[in-house]
Amino acid sequence: DQQVKQNSPSLSVQEGRISILNCDYTNSMFDYFLWYKKYPAEGPTFLISISSIKDKNEDGRFTVFLNKSAKHLSLHIVPSQPGDSAVYFCAASDGGSQGNLIFGKGTKLSVKP
Amino acid sequence: DAGVIQSPRHEVTEMGQEVTLRCKPISGHNSLFWYRQTMMRGLELLIYFNNNVPIDDSGMPEDRFSAKMPNASFSTLKIQPSEPRDSAVYFCASSLYRADNEQFFGPGTRLTVL
Numbered sequence: 087d088q089q090v091k092q093n094s095p096s097l098s099v100q101e102g103r104i105s106i107l108n109c110d111y112t113n114s115m116f117d118y119f120l121w122y123k124k125y126p127a128e129g130p131t132f133l134i135s136i137s138s139i140k141d142k143n144e145d146g147r148f149t150v151f152l153n154k155s156a157k158h159l160s161l162h163i164v165p166s167q168p169g170d171s172a173v174y175f176c177a178a179s180d181g182g183s184q185g186n187l188i189f190g191k192g193t194k195l196s197v198k199p
Numbered sequence: 200d201a202g203v204i205q206s207p208r209h210e211v212t213e214m215g216q217e218v219t220l221r222c223k224p225i226s227g228h229n230s231l232f233w234y235r236q237t238m239m240r241g242l243e244l245l246i247y248f249n250n251n252v253p254i255d256d257s258g259m260p261e262d263r264f265s266a267k268m269p270n271a272s273f274s275t276l277k278i279q280p281s282e283p284r285d286s287a288v289y290f291c292a293s294s295l296y297r298a299d300n301e302q303f304f305g306p307g308t309r310l311t312v313l
Contacts, residue, residue: 120301129203129290129304130242175242179300186232186255187300191241 089113090178092190099197105163107193109176112157116178120187121150121161124173133174134161166197203305205291211311217279220308223272224293232302233266233276234290242290248274249296281312 091110099105109119117138122130136143136150136159143150149162163170176190204223212218224231232247246256248268256266263282268274278285288309292302 118300122304127306127309129292129306131304132301135301186244186247187302189234189242189244 088190089116090176090188090190092174092176092193094193095191096194096196099166099195101168101197101199102165105161105166105170105195105197107161107163107174107176107195109159109161109190110157111159111178111188113178113180113188114157115180116188118179119150119152119159120177120179121148122175122177122189124175124192130175163195166195168197168199171195171197203291203293203303205289205305205308207308208306209309209311211313212281213313214282215280216312217277218281218285218310218312220276220289220291220310222274222276222291222305224274224291225295225303226272228293228295228303229271230294230296230302231268231274232292232294233274234292234304236288236290236307245276278310281310283312286310286312 089112120135121133123133124130134145134148134150136152141152152159173192173194175192177187179187206221230249233245235243245258246266251268266276288307290304290307292304294302
């Protein structure tokens with residue numbers, strides 16, 4: 087059973103609009119959440135993270151929101167740009183498993199000009 | 200900093216052959232991870248090491264897969280014998296253990312088993 091779920095395999099958005107990528111988790115012990123971005127033929131790269139003591143973290147055009155009661159987080163990209171087209175992975179950590187992250191299956195974002 | 204280095208970047212082999220993938224983690228990192236990415240399963244953790252010691256290999260699909268980390272700067276993932284269903288992109292990642300567990304990924308090895 088998946089502990090981290092990204093239920094939308096793909097998302098298409100117009101340039102300049104908002105992209106919202108969603109992620110759900112089941113383990114209440116998770117205390118850090120990370121988003122990774124992956125371009126074709128490259129490894130995933132870290133994008134933004136949030137601690138469970140916060141409900142929002144912002145970095146430029148990227149904002150991650152965390153709803154602990156719903157066990158749900160989302161990544162907002164505003165405004166979306168064609169260069170944001172990539173696969174986005176949500177990952178979670180319980181902080182105590184010696185560095186292990188649990189990844190979702192990813193959502194492929196396409197931003198159309 | 201060169202980042203995580205993986206070799207080869209691409210590997211094409213025939214069924215039954217032995218395949219060895221290599222990884223050099225970022226210097227100073229104490230955790231190393233091997234992942235496999237496929238369309239069906241997404242990013243799967245195969246095994247990870249902490250201070251060169253295997254911690255969890257429950258993701259290793261079969262006995263045909265083995266991984267070693269003889270020292271802090273080198274790890275291998277071996278498949279023997281290889282099968283067509285092993286075709287995937289294999290990523291190595293490393294991290295310096297801390298609360299948020301941010302991992303740094305290599306560029307991956309694309310393996311094709313014919």
